[in-house]
Amino acid sequence: MEVDRAVALAxxxxxxxxxxxxxxxxxxxxxxxxxxxxxxxxxxxxKMFVEYQDWKASIVTSGSISEDEVRDHLDDNIIFMGGLxxxxxxxxxxxxxxxxxxxxKLKFEKFLIYMLEKVLASVYEGxxxxxxxxxxxxxxxxxxxxxxxxxxxxxxxxxxxxxxxxNSEDEKRELVEEIGEDVIPVEYxxxxxxxxxxxxxx
Numbered sequence: 001m002e003v004d005r006a007v008a009l010a011x012x013x014x015x016x017x018x019x020x021x022x023x024x025x026x027x028x029x030x031x032x033x034x035x036x037x038x039x040x041x042x043x044x045x046x047k048m049f050v051e052y053q054d055w056k057a058s059i060v061t062s063g064s065i066s067e068d069e070v071r072d073h074l075d076d077n078i079i080f081m082g083g084l085x086x087x088x089x090x091x092x093x094x095x096x097x098x099x100x101x102x103x104x105k106l107k108f109e110k111f112l113i114y115m116l117e118k119v120l121a122s123v124y125e126g127x128x129x130x131x132x133x134x135x136x137x138x139x140x141x142x143x144x145x146x147x148x149x150x151x152x153x154x155x156x157x158x159x160x161x162x163x164x165x166x167n168s169e170d171e172k173r174e175l176v177e178e179i180g181e182d183v184i185p186v187e188y189x190x191x192x193x194x195x196x197x198x199x200x201x202x
Contacts, residue, residue: 015046
């Protein structure tokens with residue numbers, strides 16, 4: 001499997017060069033996520049990666065997204081970050097009822113990039129990927145109405161592997177047991193406090 005992965009990564013890097021781009025500043029773990037998203041087909045993964053680079057470059061013009069650029073979304077206090085789950089993944093909490101319809105697509109895309117990069121930075125060690133770039137998200141849909149109908153936009157930046165719907169106290173207890181009560185916010189049966197993504201210290 002490791003040999004196949006190494007070969008696929010090498011082929012993908014060559015395909016990126018053939019598209020007149022470069023992956024020099026990206027870890028293999030990042031590139032492998034593109035391979036996984038394209039069924040381990042190097043050429044398709046390379047095309048997706050280059051399109052991602054072009055999209056990001058068109059939005060992030062100064063190297064990173066500042067909090068001032070996404071202040072409107074941050075002030076809504078929709079996204080919260082917690083500690084690491086029992087499996088070592090970062091916990092993210094989204095309160096869907098606070099989401100407002102998107103009126104400025106560019107600002108929202110900047111907010112998504114800000115959010116994703118902060119989550120990834122929180123699990124890096126020495127600026128390097130650790131292999132734990134997956135995350136666990138609790139999406140609270142209580143109180144969601146038609147005005148929040150496009151709240152699904154918050155998951156567009158993620159590759160979702162599993163969805164668990166929690167409707168009962170028993171299911172809540174199972175969730176707490178699986179993730180860890182020291183990480184789950186008190187409101188959901190754990191012991192942790194809510195920390196907004198902008199206030200979360202790296």
